[in-house]
Amino acid sequence: MLKWLTGMLARTRDDRGFTLIELIVVMIIIGILAAVAVPAFTNRSGEAKEAAAKADLKSIGNAIELYYADNNAMPGTSDNISSLKTALVPTYLRNMSIYDPWDQLYQYTYSGSTYQLKCTGSDPDLYYPEQ
DSSP: OHHHHHHHHHHHHHTOSOOHHHHHHHHHHHHHHHHHHHHHHHHHHHHHHHHHHHHHHHHHHHHHHHHHHHHSSOSSSSSOHHHHHHHHTTTTOSOOOSBOTTSOBOEEEEETTEEEEEEOSSSSOEEESOO
16 A cells, blocks of 8 residues: 555656646647737727727817807818817817827818818828718
8 A cells, every 4th residue: 555655656746747748739829819819909909099089080070160159260270280279178178189099190171161170090081070
């Protein structure tokens, strides 16, 4: 009995740890999972940026319409997003970024009583009001 027990203990001491093949198999599985997961996450970040840009354009557009309703004139003195920010913040918008999620300037143009906001960072370009 004692011989059997010492034999079992000796075997378990030598069998501890993983073999090289087991480690390689695990690394291959992790590599496959990473190869599948990374493209899915990068696509989601692009969709999130596009959604954020659309929301920005819509909130800026709503603020422009409120400004027009109050003043019977379009905000800003030129086709310049910076002048638009000066006219809208803080009365119509609490805060306004002049850069889209791709770090490009939003574009603001107006003629007469119509205006257009454009995001050039996305592909294709985003517009408000939508074309």
